[in-house]
Amino acid sequence: MFNLTIFYIGMDSQELKDRLREKCAELGAPLFGVCRINDLIKDFHREIKKSAERLHTAISIGIPLSGAVMDTIEKRPNMIYKGHYQQVNHALNDVSLAIARLLEKAGFDAIPIPASQIVDWKPLRAHLSHREIAYKAGLGWWGRNNLLVTNTYGAKVRLVTVLTDADLPVDRPSVEDCGGCMECLYVCPAKAIAIDKEGFNLEACFAKITEFSRQNNYGHLICGICLKACNGGD
Numbered sequence: 001m002f003n004l005t006i007f008y009i010g011m012d013s014q015e016l017k018d019r020l021r022e023k024c025a026e027l028g029a030p031l032f033g034v035c036r037i038n039d040l041i042k043d044f045h046r047e048i049k050k051s052a053e054r055l056h057t058a059i060s061i062g063i064p065l066s067g068a069v070m071d072t073i074e075k076r077p078n079m080i081y082k083g084h085y086q087q088v089n090h091a092l093n094d095v096s097l098a099i100a101r102l103l104e105k106a107g108f109d110a111i112p113i114p115a116s117q118i119v120d121w122k123p124l125r126a127h128l129s130h131r132e133i134a135y136k137a138g139l140g141w142w143g144r145n146n147l148l149v150t151n152t153y154g155a156k157v158r159l160v161t162v163l164t165d166a167d168l169p170v171d172r173p174s175v176e177d178c179g180g181c182m183e184c185l186y187v188c189p190a191k192a193i194a195i196d197k198e199g200f201n202l203e204a205c206f207a208k209i210t211e212f213s214r215q216n217n218y219g220h221l222i223c224g225i226c227l228k229a230c231n232g233g234d
Contacts, residue, residue: 011106013166013167013168013169014169016106016166016168017034017168017169019102020032020059020099020102020103020168023098023099023102024061024095024099027091027094027095027098028063028091028095029061029062029063029091029092029095030062030063030064031060031061031062031063031064031134031139031150031153031157031159032059032060032061032062032139033059033060033134033137033138033139033171034057034058034059034060034137034168034169034170034171035057035058035060035133035136035137035138035170035171035173036056036057036058036170037052037055037056037057037058037133037163038056040058040128040129040132040133040136041053043128043129043132044127044128045125045126045127045128047127048111048113048127048128048163051111051163052163054109054165055109055110055111055163055164055165056165056167057163057164057165057166057167057168057170058133058136058137058161058162058163058164059099059137059161059162059163059164059168060130060133060134060136060137060139060159060160060161061092061095061096061099061159061160061161061162062092062134062139062148062150062157062158062159062160063088063091063092063095063157063158064152064153064156064157065084065085065088065153065156065157065158065227066084067156069081069084070156070224070227070228071228073224073225073228075189075225076189076212076215076223076225077212077218077220077222077223077224077225079218081222081224082218082220082222085158085220085222085224086220088158089115089116089158092115092158092159092160093112093114093115093160095160096112096113096114096115096160096161096162097112099112099162100112100162100164103162103164103166106166108164108165108166109164109165110162110163110164110165110166111162111163111164112160112161112162113126113127113128113130113160113161113162113163114127114160115130115158115159115160116158128161130159130160130161131146131147131148131159133159133161134148134159134161135148135173135174136173137170137171137173138171138172138173138174139157139159139174140157140174140176140232141174141176141177141178142197143155143177143178143184143197143230144178144182144184144185144193144194144195144196144197144200145184145188145193145200145226145227145230146192146193146197146200146202146205147226147227147230149178149230149232150232151176151232152232153232154227154230154231154232155184155226155227155230155232156227156228156230178197181230182195183229183230183231184226184229184230186229187225187226187228187229188205188225188226189208189223189225190204190205190207190208191204192204192205192208193226205223206221208223209221209222209223
């Protein structure tokens with residue numbers, strides 16, 4: 001699948017981190033950060049919680065969505081956005097698998113956590129929150145739209161996580177926020193977004209994307225309207 005560069009056992013942790021970052025960029029994932037997960041494990045899904053107790057480090061990886069694709073969205077998601085969303089998720093899974101294999105070549109354990117995979121529907125949850133990992137790893141901030149917002153791409157990013165026992169240097173969480181920007185609040189078709197990010201109405205958001213999924217045989221739980229409106233720090 002990929003030509004995996006040989007990683008040598010014994011390289012220092014900063015060099016290993018730099019090599020992993022370079023590999024992600026080479027594979028089309030320019031967003032990369034590292035954090036410890038000790039205070040997050042309690043919220044992990046039971047399938048990975050026990051392993052996560054020894055895999056104390058998370059690598060957050062992100063791929064930006066196409067601005068041209070996002071521009072095609074008008075009032076509701078469409079099929080080109082659905083296809084692109086799936087393409088980027090597949091690409092993220094490929095990148096996370098490649099990074100996990102490189103860590104294993106360096107003598108560490110690693111688990112690539114799939115992008116956008118729901119494991120429990122009631123309550124709605126994944127193995128972990130890729131957004132929370134990405135925030136703690138310094139990729140961006142928690143926006144009013146309940147998504148990660150980055151300076152460069154706004155909320156137009158998809159995320160994946162690799163858990164590992166490699167003691168990589170960590171990044172600092174962003175101290176930025178959305179400031180006075182209300183663009184996502186104005187366009188949200190579910191009226192789920194509030195001025196205070198803690199006021200985000202997840203139930204209203206989920207009801208709207210469920211409604212969208214049932215129209216025109218669309219069959220996918222996504223929206224994209226607030227992502228299109230979000231330009232981050234640009």
